[in-house]
Amino acid sequence: MKITTYIFLGFLFLILSSELAAQRNLSEATITYDIVINTGDKTPHAADLLDGATSIVYLKANSSRSEMISSLGVQATVIDGKTGNVAVLKDYGDQKYMINMTRDNWKESNRKYEGITFAYESETKVIQGYTCLKAIGTLADSSTFTVYYTKELLPVNKDFQYLNKNLPGLAMQYEASIGTMMVTYTVSNINFNPIAQAKFELPKSGYRILTYEESKGGGRN
Numbered sequence: 001m002k003i004t005t006y007i008f009l010g011f012l013f014l015i016l017s018s019e020l021a022a023q024r025n026l027s028e029a030t031i032t033y034d035i036v037i038n039t040g041d042k043t044p045h046a047a048d049l050l051d052g053a054t055s056i057v058y059l060k061a062n063s064s065r066s067e068m069i070s071s072l073g074v075q076a077t078v079i080d081g082k083t084g085n086v087a088v089l090k091d092y093g094d095q096k097y098m099i100n101m102t103r104d105n106w107k108e109s110n111r112k113y114e115g116i117t118f119a120y121e122s123e124t125k126v127i128q129g130y131t132c133l134k135a136i137g138t139l140a141d142s143s144t145f146t147v148y149y150t151k152e153l154l155p156v157n158k159d160f161q162y163l164n165k166n167l168p169g170l171a172m173q174y175e176a177s178i179g180t181m182m183v184t185y186t187v188s189n190i191n192f193n194p195i196a197q198a199k200f201e202l203p204k205s206g207y208r209i210l211t212y213e214e215s216k217g218g219g220r221n
Helices: 002-022 045-049 103-109 159-164 212-218
Strands: 024-026 028-038 054-060 063-070 073-079 086-092 095-101 117-127 130-138 144-150 153-155 170-178 181-191 208-211
Touching: 054 159, 063 159, 073 159, 086 103, 095 103, 095 212, 103 212, 117 144, 117 170, 130 170, 144 159, 153 170, 159 170, 208 212
Parallel strands: 024 153, 095 208
Antiparallel strands: 028 054, 028 181, 054 063, 063 073, 073 086, 086 095, 117 130, 130 144, 144 170, 170 181
């Protein structure tokens, strides 16, 4: 009986060791997402402006910088891993704004994503060489979205992607809303090279600085 137990425990240990070996803590990386606009409008004027847009996420320990790059310009969200403070940089030609947020402000700005629940399904797909599992997320307002995530990459910092922070892995493809449009983000590249700390530093000049409260009167953050 003891021999059978030892064999079983040894087999279980090998399985767990294999799974852990396949996982990688994602503490430093550059992740590029391609963005596709989902619309049934045959003349999607607003969507045209985002055609070919990309989202680039820079991760370094608990700090992150997420950039939305489109023909309109660049909007970056920088999260300070030490303080939890957040800065949103909006660079649209001559219009440059920096919106400073506290940790509580950041949470309030993402309140629609609080309480998301995920239903995990057996369907899989391979994205950039990583096996991804399908999940259906449900928001507090009962709306849903589809996400494919991989357990092979485990982000150390999950605040950079508030929508998917409760997933047990990295979201490799997911749906999200930009204004009234629904878009799909799909990872097109992951680079594990070191990132300079300067990438997370905020500009000293050239931007009009707003508080979170001031920014709420000027539209979407």
